[in-house]
Amino acid sequence: DGGITQSPKYLFRKEGQNVTLSCEQNLNHDAMYWYRQDPGQGLRLIYYSQIVNDFQKGDIAEGYSVSREKKESFPLTVTSAQKNPTAFYLCASNYAVTVDQPQHFGDGTRLSIL
């Protein structure tokens, strides 16, 4: 089955710790995205990548980092600089950033502070 796989489903972070959220897709999509959703809020764009070895900051990139070493994979690291990391994190993909088509979403990772 083609789709986007996010792991883990739930993640807990200790103070001062960096954590990495995994996102893998087998849809052969060039564009991948990371969003954050807080309760009762819409999704906000953290980072996006148009192609391998390229990525751009979204609206709320501070405290986060990404890499895109393979087309299929776009991991997100929540660093200790992100002071309010508790949220629902969603990864999405699309054929290309410039194509105004709907994005496909993974089923998300819930991150909480210990």
Added chain:
Amino acid sequence: RKEVEQDPGPFNVPEGATVAFNCTYSNSASQSFFWYRQDCRKEPKLLMSVYSSGNEDGRFTAQLNRASQYISLLIRDSKLSDSATYLCVVTNTGKLIFGQGTTLQVKP
């Protein structure tokens, strides 16, 4: 002002009711428009695209008014299974901009 604005609700309606959600967007350069559905603690899923001429998918009808920068979603004959949050989404150069969502609760 938020780029995409929706009435958060909640909208509480009985089964069989017709309900309409509205959404306004501020960027006149927005190119594509969608409604997504998000169930509690789940990822958003595409409900339907919104076309300038208006479009229908079963009990769901979407309308777009570019002059007023306004999008709507009409749900007829509401089912219990329609209970969810409906997200209005617009695009600009490939990036999706999400509204905060409108919550619908359909009661028996």
